[in-house]
Amino acid sequence: MSFTRDIADYPDGIVLAVDKPWRWTSADVIRKIKYAAIRHFGKKNLKVGHAGTLDPLATGVLLVCIGNACKRAQELQDHDKEYIARIRFGATTPSYDLEKEVDRRFPFEHISADAVRAALPAFLGEQEQVAPLFSAKSVDGVRAYELARKLYKAGNTEAIDAAALQTLHRSRIVISELELLDFIPAGEDGDRVRGDSVSLRSTPAPPTGSASGPLPLPSSGGGQAPRTLSPSSRINVADTSALGLPEAVIRIACSKGTYIRAFARDLGEALGSGAHLGGLIRSRSGAYRIEDALTVEQVLALLV
Numbered sequence: 001m002s003f004t005r006d007i008a009d010y011p012d013g014i015v016l017a018v019d020k021p022w023r024w025t026s027a028d029v030i031r032k033i034k035y036a037a038i039r040h041f042g043k044k045n046l047k048v049g050h051a052g053t054l055d056p057l058a059t060g061v062l063l064v065c066i067g068n069a070c071k072r073a074q075e076l077q078d079h080d081k082e083y084i085a086r087i088r089f090g091a092t093t094p095s096y097d098l099e100k101e102v103d104r105r106f107p108f109e110h111i112s113a114d115a116v117r118a119a120l121p122a123f124l125g126e127q128e129q130v131a132p133l134f135s136a137k138s139v140d141g142v143r144a145y146e147l148a149r150k151l152y153k154a155g156n157t158e159a160i161d162a163a164a165l166q167t168l169h170r171s172r173i174v175i176s177e178l179e180l181l182d183f184i185p186a187g188e189d190g191d192r193v194r195g196d197s198v199s200l201r202s203t204p205a206p207p208t209g210s211a212s213g214p215l216p217l218p219s220s221g222g223g224q225a226p227r228t229l230s231p232s233s234r235i236n237v238a239d240t241s242a243l244g245l246p247e248a249v250i251r252i253a254c255s256k257g258t259y260i261r262a263f264a265r266d267l268g269e270a271l272g273s274g275a276h277l278g279g280l281i282r283s284r285s286g287a288y289r290i291e292d293a294l295t296v297e298q299v300l301a302l303l304v
Helices: 026-041 067-077 113-123 144-153 158-167 260-270 296-302
Strands: 014-020 048-050 058-066 081-089 125-129 171-184 247-254 275-285
Touching (some): 014 026, 014 296, 026 058, 026 296, 058 067, 081 260, 113 171, 247 260, 247 275
Parallel strands (some): 058 275
Antiparallel strands (some): 048 058, 081 247, 081 275, 125 171, 171 247
């Protein structure tokens, strides 16, 4: 697989399923690929964008649109998604994931695989969801995360949830499938969990491979290839692994606009505890699956 040097050879543009690296923003991926695409095609005003943001601490399918494919970005973003979420019970963070430190602790001795499994059916179907205040939702023309940052810097973390309820409109979402894939009881080693070690651990495995030359393209399983690009030091990662909290790994099929961090919050509350995301993979976006996604390195190798 390779691209010609003339973008006109792709009248409908190019859509690439990219496995977004851990501790990269979606904008980081676009900047990296856009720079390479402009050089490859020799077109300074080449449009490059994505169809659906992924949080910095999530990995998985990010659809990158090049050229005329940017016109389809909204259409692609509207498709349903699938995620693999690692949810830790017994503690919350203001961001509902590991970008912020733990702000509250909750009882968790009663959390079990059976309890989680019994709670999941209540979340199936159409429902209203309040997004995290640490999100890009707009409030009177201002991003919600701006308000969240002010409260966080002031040390008023307990007001963040209340502010979300007061300022953010409830969104209509649909969760079509929920499956408990694994459960790690309190105090056990969470690293035994199945799945991508980079996105489902608090601290990722060290990268392997060499950045000295182009990486070969695998026939399948692009997300399995070694990553050689360094994670961003701008993205904070809290370490809650030492707390010995029970964890559930859940597959979630849902509509666009569903915040999995908010689902973790709501599931924790439903179980009489608190919860936050310990890791997240977007395993599918529409028809594009993680098994067929390319790493950023592989995309750059196509655009040399």
